[in-house]
């Protein structure tokens with residue numbers, strides 16, 4: 270990384286902390302997402318902000334925060350909020366200038382994945398990509414997912430204590446998505462590392478992490494270039510071959526869009542699900558009654574997974590840009606303004622969930638936006654739910670008395686992707702061993 274980039278990052282860090290303090294003094298509340306207290310438990314901060322200023326301009330992040338459920342949903346549905354930063358010349362040109370020395374990054378910036386696109390391009394690419402995620406097809410994967418979980422758990426059969434992140438939460442979604450995409454098993458460990466590095470580079474000022482993330486992005490693009498070239502001559506119906514066919518049949522997808530879609534699906538497909546499984550297990554083991562209740566009533570697992578998603582959403586916030594000057598509930602938003610939609614804040618809003626601070630697997634109606642809302646609603650939601658369901662069924666069946674080694678393990682320091690890096694659990698008794 271160039272010296273001037275490092276200096277810019279250091280300046281941002283100092284500015285951010287300074288401005289967060291100013292905000293706290295002026296408003297009595299701020300969202301310093303990099304603060305260790307907020308990383309460990311962000312919810313009191315979002316609650317306070319929602320109570321006092323559900324729409325808040327953060328001087329520190331130079332963007333708006335929206336923290337109430339209804340307003341988050343409203344903004345995600347509103348066409349006047351877009352995802353494509355290139356539509357705002359001032360903002361986009363600033364970024365272009367910063368990365369002009371790196372043609373690969375510039376190319377990526379000019380060709381965002383569907384997550385960073387607005388209609389009509391977004392709709393065209395999404396329509397093609399979601400063909401591989403139809404509910405019926407995902408449901409048919411259940412036996413294979415069960416087998417993958419069994420294989421993961423076999424590796425720790427003789428360990429009285431194990432790290433559930435390493436043993437199950439990481440390899441399960443990585444294997445599932447790799448098989449769906451038809452990627453060789455020998456590459457799993459490698460792309461798992463690249464995906465982790467890529468995610469680690471979001472929501473951080475750590476120069477080492479940013480450098481690793483840029484490198485991982487390059488390596489993933491090269492990897493997919495090679496894989497796609499090979500797959501052009503293959504028959505089959507994996508996700509990548511389906512997308513190649515769409516590209517070849519009618520110019521519906523450019524080659525760059527093909528790389529981007531593969532990279533997005535691979536990374537989005539497992540980094541988030543990993544966190545759902547480990548966050549969910551942590552929540553269940555924190556309240557052993559829930560663990561025993563689900564053991565007795567495994568048919569309640571899907572409802573428990575919904576509550577896990579609500580209570581500890583793996584994706585804590587998403588962002589949009591204001592497409593045209595507008596009045597948003599009495600606040601003047603200017604064209605190009607950055608808006609953070611707080612999924613974590615929305616899910617804990619007492620206006621839509623009674624006693625939101627209680628983790629309650631018997632909650633009658635669960636309101637959550639953990640998979641987003643509107644046109645960018647997660648295409649992998651059914652798959653993630655299915656993987657979590659099978660993972661908990663198997664864990665409950667195999668380890669009836671599982672418990673946490675450390676009741677308060679540290680949370681990983683990425684403020685936008687919430688999860689534990691390590692979650693050690695102990696098998697008090699083990700049917701499988």
Ligand code: HEM
Pocket residue numbers: 383384385395446533534537538539541542545582583584587588638639640641642644645646647648649650652653
């Ligand atoms: C618990 C697991 C998951 C969570 C919490 C999650 C969360 C999200 C969220 C919040 C969004 C919307 C972002 C926005 O509006 O800016 C999203 C979009 C997306 N997710 Fe997921 N996701 C999960 C699993 C998956 C899986 C398993 C896949 C695919 C295999 C996937 C693929 C995608 C894609 C491609 C998009 C972009 C959709 C679009 O832009 O139209 N996700 N996800």
